[in-house]
Amino acid sequence: MTTALCPGTFDPFTFGHLDMVRQCLVFADNVVVGVAENVSKTPLFTPEKRQELAEKTLREADLDTLVSVEIIPGLLAKYCQKRGIDVIVKGVRNASDFDYESSMSQMNLHLGAPPTVFVAGSPGLAHISSSMVKEVARYGVDIFDMVNVETAAALYDVFRIKPPQARGKVIAARFDQNGK
Structure with missing residues (x-):
């Protein structure tokens, strides 16, 4: 094995x-x-x-x-x-x-x-790096095609940014409850 x-x-x-x-x-x-x-x-x-x-x-x-x-x-x-x-x-x-x-x-x-x-890296994914994901998340950009919902939520939370509404509805309620 x-x-x-x-x-x-x-x-x-x-x-x-x-x-x-x-x-x-x-x-x-x-x-x-x-x-x-x-x-x-x-x-x-x-x-x-x-x-x-x-x-x-x-x-x-x-x-x-x-x-x-x-x-x-x-x-x-x-x-x-x-x-x-x-x-x-x-x-x-x-x-x-x-x-x-x-x-x-x-x-x-x-x-x-x-x-x-x-x-x-497979085509369509080779451009994704952790550094770039963090950089764009810091500006509130939709990152749901680069990381899963839990990871996106954790990043937006660290940066104290409300997630984009386009695909962020799954976690938007969590942020609204926390007042962010």
């Missing part, structure tokens, strides 16, 4: 990340989404909240019985060794992503991690 790890900051988990997980299920028997505590980034959400939002997205996509979500508490290579990970899977959207992830892959190998497989 092959166990694949999809590590990332997932701040937040997007439909682009979900696409990568679906691609992993084609060649791996077990898939773990690893929420990393990246010290070089300042995440908007805690690792526990990022884990929760990823789990909700996977549950909504009916993948929660096939994929687990775990927090990676330190060095990726050590986590892989301890957890028995066979392959690391990283999504790449463009050449810049590939250059960065390729360097990370080499360092991970040097530290004893398993090899990394790169999967290309």
Whole structure:
């Protein structure tokens, strides 16, 4: 049985990340989404909240019985060794992503991690990044085609923005009750 790890900051988990997980299920028997505590980034959400939002997205996509979500508490290579990970899977959207992830892959190998497989983002999703989702959410833009409803609600809540009415009716009542 092959166990694949999809590590990332997932701040937040997007439909682009979900696409990568679906691609992993084609060649791996077990898939773990690893929420990393990246010290070089300042995440908007805690690792526990990022884990929760990823789990909700996977549950909504009916993948929660096939994929687990775990927090990676330190060095990726050590986590892989301890957890028995066979392959690391990283999504790449463009050449810049590939250059960065390729360097990370080499360092991970040097530290004893398993090899990394790169999967290309599917058309229509490759432009989605957590950073861009946060940026447009900050301005109240409709993000419901990039993240699930729970994640959108969490982002709008953090930014204290009422969600757009176009597709935000599902969570609009929650914001109205809270007076936001």
